[in-house]
Amino acid sequence: MTAARDWTWAIVVLDLRGVRSAVSSGAEPRRPYTRLVGSGLAIVHVNDIAWVASTLQAAQRRRGDTVDLIDPPKPGASLRWPWKVLSIALRLPILAGTALAIRRRGYAIAHVHYATQALVGLLCTRPFVVHCHGTDVRGVVSGSLRGRALRALLRPAALVVYSTPDLEIDTRSVRSDAQFLPNPIDVATFAPAGPRSRDLLVGVRLDPVKGAETAIVAIELLLHDRPATTVTVVASGLLAPAARARLGGRVSFVEPRRHPDMPQLLASHRVALGQFRLGILSQFELESMACGTPIVATFRYAAAYDKPPPVEEASEPQAIARAVVGLLEDHERRERLARDGREWVIAHHDSDAIAARVDRLYRRALAS
Numbered sequence: 003m004t005a006a007r008d009w010t011w012a013i014v015v016l017d018l019r020g021v022r023s024a025v026s027s028g029a030e031p032r033r034p035y036t037r038l039v040g041s042g043l044a045i046v047h048v049n050d051i052a053w054v055a056s057t058l059q060a061a062q063r064r065r066g067d068t069v070d071l072i073d074p075p076k077p078g079a080s081l082r083w084p085w086k087v088l089s090i091a092l093r094l095p096i097l098a099g100t101a102l103a104i105r106r107r108g109y110a111i112a113h114v115h116y117a118t119q120a121l122v123g124l125l126c127t128r129p130f131v132v133h134c135h136g137t138d139v140r141g142v143v144s145g146s147l148r149g150r151a152l153r154a155l156l157r158p159a160a161l162v163v164y165s166t167p168d169l170e171i172d173t174r175s176v177r178s179d180a181q182f183l184p185n186p187i188d189v190a191t192f193a194p195a196g197p198r199s200r201d202l203l204v205g206v207r208l209d210p211v212k213g214a215e216t217a218i219v220a221i222e223l224l225l226h227d228r229p230a231t232t233v234t235v236v237a238s239g240l241l242a243p244a245a246r247a248r249l250g251g252r253v254s255f256v257e258p259r260r261h262p263d264m265p266q267l268l269a270s271h272r273v274a275l276g277q278f279r280l281g282i283l284s285q286f287e288l289e290s291m292a293c294g295t296p297i298v299a300t301f302r303y304a305a306a307y308d309k310p311p312p313v314e315e316a317s318e319p320q321a322i323a324r325a326v327v328g329l330l331e332d333h334e335r336r337e338r339l340a341r342d343g344r345e346w347v348i349a350h351h352d353s354d355a356i357a358a359r360v361d362r363l364y365r366r367a368l369a370s
Contacts, residue, residue: 042067043364046104048122049073049115051135052285053261054165057186058113061357070109074100094121101125111160111364117176120155129368132156133183134164134173137211144175152176160367166282167306182306183360186353187288194294194344195269200232200254201330203271203295205286208239213278213300218245220275220322225252228327234271268293272336273329275299278317287313288351291343296336298325307350312342 045062047055050073062069077092097119104112104126112130114123117138123130132155142149156162156177163183164173173180204221208214218241224231233253235245246255259267268274268290276287276299287297291311300317304310314329316322329336 043110043361044068044108045070045111045113045364046107046109047071047113047115048100048104049119051115051133052185054133054135054185054285055113055115056261057188057353058357058360060188061186061353062360064354065357065361067361070107072100072103097121098125104128111368113360117152117156120159123159124155129160130158131161131163131364131367132159132177134162134169134180136166136169139164139169139172139176142172142176149176156180160370161363163363166280166284167303168280168282181363183363184351184356185285185288186356187285187292187347187351188353189292189344189348189351192265192268192289192292194340195265198270198272198295200234200271201273202231202233202326203268203274203290204233204235205267205274205290206277206284208235208237208241208245210240211279212239213280214239214241214245216278216317216319216322217275218248219319220326221249221253223319223323224326225249227323228330231326231330234267264289265293268295271295273298273326275322275326276313278322283311283313288347292347292351294340294344296329296339296343298322298329309346309349311346311350312339314339 042065045067047059047069050056050071055071055073059069059071074096101122102125104122105128109128112123112126112128113133114120114130115133115135117132117134120130120132123132139152142152144153153176159177162173162177162180164170164180165183165185167182170180170182202224204217206212206214206217208217221233221235225233235249235253235255236258237246237255238258272295274287274290274295274297276290276297277284278300281300281302283297283299283301287299290297296314298314298316301311301313301315314325316325329339
């Protein structure tokens with residue numbers, strides 16, 4: 003697998019010169035970098051990873067910025083290594099076309115989500131931010147071909163940020179001044195709204211990296227000890243078929259929801275399961291907490307915040323099942339954790355506050 007990834011990065015490095023040349027040859031004359039609309043900036047986001055870009059876009063528009071979002075097609079996104087290498091040839095023309103569109107429109111700054119898409123920033127001739135989200139940098143070895151390619155892609159960026167604290171070491175191995183930028187949550191949209199008609203929601207993607215196997219075993223134990231528990235599982239991820247086979251008709255499986263439909267799903271449950279492997283809070287956990295739905299999860303990065311998140315800590319299946327039962331049967335404690343969780347998200351992840359922070363980072367980057 004490592005060899006396949008290195009071959010992929012070799013192709014990217016070899017093709018970069020050709021793509022840059024193709025874009026440059028058809029480019030229009032450059033426009034000024036900083037175009038102000040009122041007191042705001044003209045910004046373009048590229049890629050919407052876990053709705054971070056669209057959430058930031060909405061918050062930045064509320065600030066008076068002019069903000070566009072380009073979410074290019076991603077052919078071959080579902081392929082696994084080593085077959086994913088085949089998608090590179092399909093994606094390079096798309097990235098080049100995206101860069102050309104940005105170049106023509108005269109944005110002040112391009113905010114590129116996912117490190118491997120930094121090619122867009124390199125080719126658009128605008129100051130650009132690279133926003134790392136997870137597997138784009140996770141596990142990178144600094145001296146490997148992948149590590150050298152990422153370092154080359156990120157070096158020209160005006161700013162590099164990463165979305166969860168577990169990415170600090172990996173991201174800084176390829177860009178030493180990378181900064182942690184908490185994921186933005188629209189706390190006005192993601193808010194408590196009753197009634198809470200079901201007990202437990204499992205909404206994280208059912209992938210091994212999320213600790214899905216642990217969650218499935220915990221649900222089996224929970225239903226053995228408390229068979230009347232109502233459980234909803236969002237059927238997405240590599241282990242979704244295994245979850246269906248093992249949990250069967252004892253739980254309700256639902257298809258992934260559109261982001262605008264998530265607040266209703268989150269707010270209709272009393273408790274939610276988070277991740278149990280990476281030790282982080284992703285968008286799902288944060289949006290659940292904003293909706294007043296307490297989270298049972300493993301969290302290992304309290305030092306990333308001035309105050310640790312109020313989650314029900316558990317990591318082993320039996321402890322997870324006990325934690326869920328404890329919250330379901332203790333209404334007062336569940337309500338207290340729900341209230342504290344929402345307050346914590348507002349204090350640390352409110353999208354308007356994150357947008358203000360991003361604005362300061364942009365302006366510092368543009369001035370340097």
